[in-house]
Amino acid sequence: xxxxxxxxxxxxxxxxxxxxxxxxxxxxxxxxxxxxxxxxxxxxxxxxxxxxxxxxxxxxxxxxxxxxxxxxxxxxxxxxxxxxxxxxxxxxxxxxxxxxxxxxxxxxxxxxxxxxxxxxxxxxxxxxxxxxxxxxxxxxxxxxxxxxxxxxxxxxxxxxxxxxxxxxxxxxxxxxxxxxxxxxxxxxxxxxxxxxxxxxxxxxxxxxxxxxxxxxxxxxxxxxxxxxxxxxxxxxxxxxxxxxxxxxxxxxxxxxxxxxxxxxxxxxxxxxxxxx
Amino acid sequence: xxxxxxxxxxxxxxxxxxxxxxxxxxxxxxxxxxxxxxxxxxxxxxxxxxxxxxxxxxxxxxxxxxxxxxxxxxxxxxxxxxxxxxxxxxxxxxxxxxxxxxxxxxxxxxxxxxxxxxxxxxxxxxxxxxxxxxxxxxxxxxxxxxxxxxxxxxxxxxxxxxxxxxxxxxxxxxxxxxxxxxxxxxxxxxxxxxxxxxxxxxxxxxxxxxxxxxxxxxxxxxxxxxxxxxxxxxxxxxxxxxxxxxxxxxxxxxxxxxxxxxxxxxxxxxxxxxxxxxxxxxxxxxxxxxxxxxxxxxxxxxxxxxxxxxxxxxxxxxxxxxxxxxxxxxxxxxxxxxxxxxxxxxxxxxxxxxxxxxxxxxxxxxxxxxxxxxxxxxxxxxxxxxxxxxxxxxxxxxxxxxxxxxxxxxx
Numbered sequence: 309x310x311x312x313x314x315x316x317x318x319x320x321x322x323x324x325x326x327x328x329x330x331x332x333x334x335x336x337x338x339x340x341x342x343x344x345x346x347x348x349x350x351x352x353x354x355x356x357x358x359x360x361x362x363x364x365x366x367x368x369x370x371x372x373x374x375x376x377x378x379x380x381x382x383x384x385x386x387x388x389x390x391x392x393x394x395x396x397x398x399x400x401x402x403x404x405x406x407x408x409x410x411x412x413x414x415x416x417x418x419x420x421x422x423x424x425x426x427x428x429x430x431x432x433x434x435x436x437x438x439x440x441x442x443x444x445x446x447x448x449x450x451x452x453x454x455x456x457x458x459x460x461x462x463x464x465x466x467x468x469x470x471x472x473x474x475x476x477x478x479x480x481x482x483x484x485x486x487x488x489x490x491x492x493x494x495x496x497x498x499x500x501x502x503x504x505x506x507x508x509x510x511x512x513x514x515x516x517x518x519x520x521x522x523x524x525x526x527x528x529x530x531x532x533x534x535x536x537x538x539x540x541x542x543x544x545x546x547x548x549x550x551x552x553x554x555x556x557x558x559x560x561x562x563x564x565x566x567x568x569x570x571x572x573x574x575x576x577x578x579x580x581x582x583x584x
Numbered sequence: 585x586x587x588x589x590x591x592x593x594x595x596x597x598x599x600x601x602x603x604x605x606x607x608x609x610x611x612x613x614x615x616x617x618x619x620x621x622x623x624x625x626x627x628x629x630x631x632x633x634x635x636x637x638x639x640x641x642x643x644x645x646x647x648x649x650x651x652x653x654x655x656x657x658x659x660x661x662x663x664x665x666x667x668x669x670x671x672x673x674x675x676x677x678x679x680x681x682x683x684x685x686x687x688x689x690x691x692x693x694x695x696x697x698x699x700x701x702x703x704x705x706x707x708x709x710x711x712x713x714x715x716x717x718x719x720x721x722x723x724x725x726x727x728x729x730x731x732x733x734x735x736x737x738x739x740x741x742x743x744x745x746x747x748x749x750x751x752x753x754x755x756x757x758x759x760x761x762x763x764x765x766x767x768x769x770x771x772x773x774x775x776x777x778x779x780x781x782x783x784x785x786x787x788x789x790x791x792x793x794x795x796x797x798x799x800x801x802x803x804x805x806x807x808x809x810x811x812x813x814x815x816x817x818x819x820x821x822x823x824x825x826x827x828x829x830x831x832x833x834x835x836x837x838x839x840x841x842x843x844x845x846x847x848x849x850x851x852x853x854x855x856x857x858x859x860x861x862x863x864x865x866x867x868x869x870x871x872x873x874x875x876x877x878x879x880x881x882x883x884x885x886x887x888x889x890x891x892x893x894x895x896x897x898x899x900x901x902x903x904x905x906x907x908x909x910x911x912x913x914x915x916x917x918x919x920x921x922x923x924x925x926x927x928x929x930x931x932x933x934x935x936x937x938x939x940x941x942x943x944x945x946x947x948x949x950x951x952x953x954x955x956x957x958x959x960x961x962x963x964x965x966x967x968x969x970x971x972x973x974x975x976x977x978x979x980x981x982x983x984x985x986x987x988x989x990x991x992x993x994x995x
Contacts, residue, residue: 473670476637479657480664481684481732491683495674 334559340552348549362553372554374526375534379558382444382530383512386451390508391501393452394459399489401460402467403475413464416457424454428521435522442524450522451512458511459504466500467493502569513562531558586648586739586772587613588634593643595629595796603629605796606643611740611774614990616766618787619776622819622924626796627776628744634774635664635742647739658687663733664742668749669725671717671732677704678713681731688736703735706765723754727761734765740772747782759785770993778924780820784808788986792816794922802975803982808865809956810975814965817863817958818919823901823933827919829912830862830959837862837959840906841932842886844954850968854959860968861912863958866901869934871942872949883953890942891931900940902948904932915962 340348344359366372401409431450432441440446470493478488494501519533526534535554538547588611595604604626611617619627632638633645636657645652652660663684671680679686681703685696704710707727717725726746733741743762747755763786766773777783783790784804792799792807792815800812804820811817817825831838832854837846839862846854854860872885894901908916908930920926934950942948959968 471668471670473666473668474672476657477664477666477670477672477732478683479637480635480662482658482687484658487687492672496672498674 337552337555340549341556343549362549363557365550366553366557369538371526371534371537372531372557375529375531376558378444378526378528379513379530379532380561382447382451382528383509385444386448386455386512387505387508389448390452390455390459391505394456394463394504395494395497395501397456398460398463398467399493402464413461416460419453419457420461424517428517431518432521441522442527444528446522447515447518447528447530450518451515455508455511459508462504462507463497463500466497466503470496506565506569509565510562513558587611587615587646588740588772588774589644589646590630590634591644591646593630593633593645594641595626595633595638596641602796604633607793607796607798608643609791609798609801611772612986614770614772614993615986616763616773616775616786616788618783618790619774619793620778620780620783620790620819621793621799622922623778624795625793627778627793630793631664631742631744631774631776634740635662636660661739662742663736663738663740664744665726665729665733665746667745669717669729671725671728673717676714676716677709677720677728677731680717680728681709681735683732684736699735700731703731706734706768707731707761722750723758726750726758730762730765734769734771738771740774741766743773743775743777745777746775747777748779762786767989770990780822784820788982790820792819803978806975806978806982810970810978811958811967812970813967814861814863814919814960815922817960817967819923821865823866823935824923824925825863825865825958826932826934827912827916827960828862828864828906828930828932829909830860832856832858832860840908841888841904841950842884842952842954844884844957847957847959847969849971850959853968859909859911859962861915861960861962863960864932864952864954865956866933866935868953868956869932869936870951870953871902871936871940872951874937874940875951879953880951882955883951885949885951887947887949888932889947890944893942893944895938898938900936900938902934902936902940902942904934904950906930906932912962919965 336353339354341362342358342360343350343355344357344361347355347357347359350356400406401412427450435441435446440449474492474496475488478492479485483491514532515530516532519530520536523529523533529537531554535551538551538554588609590607590609593604593607593609594602596602607626607630609617619630621627629638633640634647636652636655640653647660647662672683675683678700681700682696685691685699700713701710704713707730709724709727709731712720712724712728717728720728726749729746746762747758750758759782762775766786775782775786787804789801789803790807791801794815800807800816802810807816807820811820814827818827828839832846834856835846835851837844837860850860870879872880888904888906890902891905892903894903913930916930936942936950958970960966961968
């Protein structure tokens with residue numbers, strides 16, 4: 309089918325409009341991050357002079373570099389644990405019959421719609437009492453409780469797509485349930501595992517509420533929370549430009565991740581497994 | 585290689601539905617056994633109970649003399665070809681075939697290579713070993729699934745309708761291929777199908793199932809010539825056996841179109857005036873004009889109007905409509921429904937010489953080989969004229985053939 313010229317133009321114009329709408333704030337941040345000193349008041353979109361000054365400020369401050377280390381560390385740990393647990397849980401949910409199976413999925417969905425802020429205060433008190441306040445573990449635990457349900461949901465959908473015969477064939481071929489899972493099911497669910505991993509990583513990386521309520525020092529404070537503590541060159545100047553620079557820095561890993569794994573997220577690996 | 589014995593196997597589901605009911609079946613070492621029946625007859629369930637993917641509610645399953653009811657599939661040392669092949673899409677053809685070997689301990693890489701290339705050679709897959717299943721044609725995938733089954737030494741091969749996803753031409757080729765492979769390896773094989781051509785051509789013996797009950801286990805020839813009941817008679821053979829109402833009058837039998845003497849084998853079991861169902865195969869008829877005079881003596885001649893003829897080059901079918909009585913018509917409609925078909929009208933389908941120039945909507949003269957006619961009890965469906973002596977003869981022939989083949993393999 310060939311679309312007529314006018315409809316084609318319509319779609320292209322629409323696409324450009326939406327892309328601009330999404331990208332202008334990003335360009336604005338990038339542009340801000342290159343404005344040195346008082347240049348942010350220049351009333352122009354682009355900086356008068358392109359300068360790396362803000363980036364130097366950002367990397368020179370301990371506040372940012374330790375926060376970056378915290379963010380990277382906690383995101384990786386939380387993502388790994390979350391994906392491993394979610395893979396096992398989702399497999400059980402999609403393949404085994406056990407009482408309360410629907411309840412588990414229902415609760416998982418309910419947790420994802422639960423407002424984060426609602427548990428932040430209770431956790432703050434609880435963590436202070438048991439000594440988890442201002443530690444990595446103290447943040448990783450609530451991260452897991454929010455990312456696991458979503459991962460389980462995504463992965464159980466992927467597992468359901470894999471034909472039962474795959475495992476049965478493996479069992480007949482001499483595999484134990486674990487071997488069938490590891491050698492057949494996990495490779496086939498790889499796109500789902502990557503999707504779940506990326507979603508979890510984003511959620512943890514971008515977290516602000518837990519980061520600001522459950523930390524008090526640089527010991528565990530992640531980047532989004534640390535940005536709020538930035539100070540300007542003097543007490544009276546707003547640190548807008550350095551914050552913009554820091555925001556650009558933390559966006560880069562996310563963009564790289566998406567570019568790296570977008571091929572992996574493409575479903576359809578199960579092509580050719582069965583008749584067709 | 586092992587014999588498989590089933591003793592009073594029952595499969596009952598949670599809702600009380602019995603998919604397999606008291607099936608006892610002995611499959612000899614090296615035998616090719618077919619499980620056949622219309623959909624929902626329990627044949628696939630039975631196969632899955634042999635391989636261990638389905639629990640056995642009661643009864644004993646013995647493979648090579650060992651009871652395997654509680655054994656996991658991987659401990660039964662069987663291999664299975666699934667209806668949809670169930671290839672591992674993330675592995676190459678080589679790795680797919682090698683998969684069962686990789687799961688076994690203590691096999692060297694060289695040994696794996698040797699065995700895979702041997703299996704691939706047998707199935708002519710050598711040039712595809714590095715490809716992924718997604719890039720193969722249906723027939724090639726089918727062969728990979730078979731390669732995975734034959735790559736290790738197993739007690740038995742199990743096939744679950746392996747050819748039903750292939751087109752007709754390929755199906756014919758693969759059928760021969762499976763037969764050749766089984767003869768060459770001499771491995772006990774259980775093969776589930778609903779296609780009766782496969783059942784007739786592949787099997788040493790065929791087990792016909794109906795609603796979870798075993799109807800008859802016999803060689804294809806015996807099933808065709810000496811069926812135990814109307815269900816087996818109607819299921820085996822294509823076009824199917826013709827069923828007609830037959831009324832006993834004295835020592836004569838009144839059928840549509842013709843009247844014959846009551847067969848001696850049925851004489852003691854029927855009373856005067858009783859309604860029976862007569863079964864005659866399409867190939868037990870002939871156009872009287874083209875008949876071998878020697879045969880003429882043996883049967884009966886009758887005249888009938890031809891409704892439709894189908895000329896196929898090598899053979900020809902003629903359709904002769906007749907009026908049936910309502911009781912028989914209902915019986916036949918029920919049977920047809922059970923056989924996954926539909927009884928549209930009561931008619932004789934007869935196979936006549938392709939040379940015959942019978943014209944549609946004209947009367948013709950036909951010959952029927954009434955000696956080979958079967959009579960069924962309309963209530964129970966039991967065959968009243970089954971010749972046990974002939975059946976035993978056919979069974980012993982089949983036994984001899986299997987013994988012959990085993991002898992050949994042993995050499």
